[in-house]
Amino acid sequence: MGFGKSFVILGSGNVGWHLSLALKRKGYRPLQVYSPTAANARKLAARLNCGYTTNTARVVPDASWYLIAVSDNAIARVAAARPLRNKRLVHTAAGVPLDVLSEFTASCGVLYPLQTFSKSREISFSDIPLFIEGSDNQTTIALGKMAATLSLQVRSSTYRQRIALHVAAVFCCNFVNHFIARAKEVVKKEKISFNVFKPLLNETIYKALKYNPIDIQTGPARRGDSNTIKRHLSYLKDDPDSAKLYRFVSSSIFDYYSNK
Missing domain, CATH: 3.40.50.720 (NAD(P)-binding Rossmann-like Domain)
Structure with a gap:
């Protein structure tokens, strides 16, 4: 052969x-x-x-x-x-x-x-x-x-290394794309073009690649801003799947940095 x-x-x-x-x-x-x-x-x-x-x-x-x-x-x-x-x-x-x-x-x-x-x-x-x-x-x-x-x-x-690579790829590719799809659905209901998010997405990916993502996390969960989180969840009351996802990820971010 x-x-x-x-x-x-x-x-x-x-x-x-x-x-x-x-x-x-x-x-x-x-x-x-x-x-x-x-x-x-x-x-x-x-x-x-x-x-x-x-x-x-x-x-x-x-x-x-x-x-x-x-x-x-x-x-x-x-x-x-x-x-x-x-x-x-x-x-x-x-x-x-x-x-x-x-x-x-x-x-x-x-x-x-x-x-x-x-x-x-x-x-x-x-x-x-x-x-x-x-x-x-x-x-x-x-x-x-x-x-x-x-x-x-x-x-x-090794096989173990490839499993780790695949898990990480799901986090930074598949999950990210799903979050973007969810975001697009949210603004579509308010008749807002998703194009307005292009500068934000470009800057987010740029910073994530240039710096340590752990050091540059922003947002209400990172700040522990419970009032903003409550308002967002109230807005999502008619979209229980997105509300569940928002709540889970916010808790993950808050817990992650609380334990640092």
Whole structure:
């Protein structure tokens, strides 16, 4: 089993979409796309100029790499497909250990990109931190070389480290985006354009990256301003979900700094 540049991408979601296109741009050769959804497989295959299948039993057997970019719960099921037995398997999930692949092959790895992806937005891999782990020295070196063609930031990682990275990413990406969505809903009710928040969001992210976020927390919860918090909760009385979230996060901020 050589370390060539041909690959099959198993999964046509956001990560699989961007990873496979990035690899093709760097000279890797896509042989096939697998997805259980024919329309998604067909669309990505058209971009990659390769074949596709919706059946793991029909995955081509002669690729150098089989990159599994499916939901965490589906990784083991996909890896268990007969054509993938004893092939070089790599999954892209932070929250799944390498061991889930070692049951099916001796040469396997993890390549976790620390980034949020959407098919509708083009993104460069060059600045994306890629965290890798390999089952053996040869696989790790080859996987590292592949990752280095995509990004200037390639790091070895353990499963525990990737879990920590993923938890932190949920806090600073997924939760933040959810809070922004909630904020947009609040002002929409008052017919206020959300564009007025762009300077605030830009300054918030700038300061969070330049300084220690612990030192620059502001707002009524940080000040212990219970009167303002009560007024805000009163305003949210017809939106119990947002009120619950506001109350919980305010308590978290207050308790965090009270214990400093």
